[in-house]
Amino acid sequence: AQSVAQPEDQVNVAEGNPLTVKCTYSVSGNPYLFWYVQYPNRGLQFLLKYITGDNLVKGSYGFEAEFNKSQTSFHLKKPSALVSDSALYFCAVRDRYYGNNRLAFGKGNQVVVIP
Amino acid sequence: DAGITQSPRYKITETGRQVTLMCHQTWSHSYMFWYRQDLGHGLRLIYYSAAADITDKGEVPDGYVVSRSKTENFPLTLESATRSQTSVYFCASSESSVETQYFGPGTRLLVL
Known part of the structure; x- marks a missing residue:
């Protein structure tokens, strides 16, 4: 089985401060990992993904994430948060060999950037 | 993004009625998916399709039917809607x- 945990329901951060959204995963084999963002009343938008290679992945809008196999984590980071980054963030995982072509999504983290 | 569209955007129906949600994509992607989003549950996969005429169940398929006669379309039908199917549906x-x-x-x- 594959699953994702996003332990914090909401993350509050002041504008200009570093932003971190946490994600841990569980798979039987090796993972494919994704981050998506959802703005109010919109669909999910792709931010970045880890398939293989460099553990540090850079994505859209200045976001990056680091794959840590030993800690089974894929935390999303941004060095300096903007008010416009306020949104719902989803981490997703697929087991490379046992995933049955499906993504498992976390419950999402609401990020609030305070001006 | 204009590449994948859903209709209707909003729908109110009554318990027991049949409802069909439409999904259309212009990229000729092989795979298509239906999710529902509910507070406290994140996104849960209902059904997916690897190609035309190939569909498979996801995490929460009960009460839903899908078909994929053409690559670009993947309609989701609630055969007899229930209140527990109130949700936001994403293709x-x-x-x-x-x-x-x-x-x-x-x-x-x-x-309702």
């Missing part, structure tokens, strides 16, 4: 099973 597509999924704008469904 997604991807070029392959390992590629990024691209999501439609969603359909908000209220079952």
Whole structure:
């Protein structure tokens, strides 16, 4: 089985401060990992993904994430948060060999950037 | 993104009625997916399709039916709507099973 945990329901951060959204995963084999963002009343938008290679992945809008196999984590980071980054963030995982072509999504983290 | 569209965007129906949600993509992606989004549950996969005429159950398929006669369309039907099916429904597509999924704008469904 594959699953994702996003332990914090909401993350509050002041504008200009570093932003971190946490994600841990569980798979039987090796993972494919994704981050998506959802703005109010919109669909999910792709931010970045880890398939293989460099553990540090850079994505859209200045976001990056680091794959840590030993800690089974894929935390999303941004060095300096903007008010416009306020949104719902989803981490997703697929087991490379046992995933049955499906993504498992976390419950999402609401990020609030305070001006 | 205009590449994947959903209709209707909003729907109110009554318990027991049949409802069909439409999804259309212009990329000729092989894979298409239906999710529902509910508070406290994140996104849960209802059904997915690897190609035309190939569909498979996801995490929460009960009460739903899908078909895929054409690559670009993937309708989701609630055969007899229940209040527990009140939700926001998202369609997604991807070029392959390992590629990024691209999501439609969603359909908000209220079952009274």
